[in-house]
Amino acid sequence: MHRCHKRSTCGLTLRSRTDTKRLGLYAGYLLMTKNQNESTSSTGSLQLGARVRQLRRVKGLTVDSLARATGVDKAHLSRIENNVKTPSIAMLAQLAQELGTTMGHLLGETLDESEIRITRAADLEAADDKNDAHRFLPLLHGGSVGSFEAFLFYPGKDANEVEGRHAGQEMLFIVSGSVELIFRTQSFQLQKGDCVQFPGYLAHRLRRVGRAQAVALLVLSNE
Template sequence: MSAAARKPAAERDAARTAELGARLRVLRQTREMTLDALAEATGLDKGYLSRLERGMKNPSIATVLRISEALEVPVAELFGERLAEHAVRVTRARDRLSLSPAGDSAHGIEALSRDGAALEAFVLHPAAEFSADGHAEHAGEELFFVLRGTVELRFADRGFVLEPGDCAQFPGHLPHRIRRVGAEPASALVAVARPPRERRGRGGG
């Protein structure tokens, strides 16, 4: 085989090794497992595992089996050839969970994400008035995307009037309040990326 023919094969192997490393890191972090903990569970060196996650090492079958057992995932999932049983969750519109009804003084909330998900998402139907409970504050990053109607997003010293298609992104620890503007119904997609172990709680102030 010529050098030119070997180069694409080497590049493909390097890409597969990098993908395996990235997948391993995601699976480990999803389980909130440190490299130290994985090293202890597998009997492998922490430095070796770190290089593996960075795509710098190509593991043997024995190593893959150890990691698979420690992470409690099928080997095929490590190689991206099989989805975890609950990796993809589809919620039909008819099955969407309504957490609270919409009203003039209360936000309507429909859950989109599953319990324990790293990304919490819901559809918010803002009330006509700001919540009497005061400002909402939470850990993580929030993304607020207006689907219909007009919405006011207010912070401590400024407010923003958002129309359909407008989007705001901000740290969740900033005190904020939300209300619809006008008589027409409004709705927004809200996504909150929470840090691990953060106690869950639906937002929208």
Template sequence: MSHTIQNELASLDLGNQIRKLRKKRGLTLQELSELTGLSKPNLSQIENNIVTPPVATLLKISSALGVQIGHFFQTTSLESNIVVVRREDRYGIARGPHISHIGYQYEPLAYPKVEKSMEPFIVRMEERDPDDMTFNNHRGEEFLFVLDGKLEFICGETTVTLKQGDSLYFDSGIPHGYRGIDGPATSLVVIYKPS
């Protein structure tokens, strides 16, 4: 991938995008907090790019602001029945120091198409202790297919260990979390969020 494309795609500036959209909608941080159920300090950190929002958090913010989550990943406006994203054009969210608070990096796989019912991602989960797992929930359903490594999935009272080739489908409204075991794990994750 050329540095120009990589820099353009990597510099999504999610925080600034969220702030601009919030102000365009005439919402205060407090009002966005009430709409999303997220704390004001957390939203402030996200808007100031101090932390990168996990996918579930970004879903809550996008719903409250009346846009699809894909709105935040678009680099150009492209609406088509067929969208191809070449391997060299993929990019990661939550690279570097920001990953530590959520424990994974995610790459949107269909970002040129904004209006869609499913959001596919490649998710790289860090190896971490069970006590350090981050739990999220959002309306909808989720499908996960392990491409590489081994991971632990916890959803409510259920704990499942998954390895390469295993898959999982679940109600994402229940708080859930993942962690790599014996090293990082890579998965294909598809999120369905009802309108």
């Protein structure tokens, strides 16, 4: 008897809530297309098979070449494109990978605006270029999204008295000015356009170099 693991579905491992959402979308698609053979839905939007065919042609692939790349039988792939057959979720994942898209797109997933967060410039606190203390301006709603946090960082002229150390990774991109990154045994001077990444467990300090205001994009990962 064939059984799927509780965190996998017919060959596709569910690694996140997004994967679970895709599975729900796939189940909904199966229900919607159970008795349909048309190449377009009642609203005129492309069905799965038509999307596969369209993306295959855009990438300059033949049915035969896509079938070989995904390990899908050529005749079966042709039936999928004509909406005669519905691919398994594992097969759908392979098709999405080869076509350079997502399962959600192939299934007709629409944009969920609640998952998009925008911080407008007008909502950000104006920077005081006369202030010599370190300042951090959160860029994300609630301070963090998922496993990372992002800030506009205005380093002061003096290095921190207390060394920074944290879990995860740190990335610093210099937007303007010059910044010195100081580790216990070595220091680096970073200029506009420079980017540095390092593990957060390394004790470090930062300071502005020169009189001109320096601005950096600081991203902290919790993983």
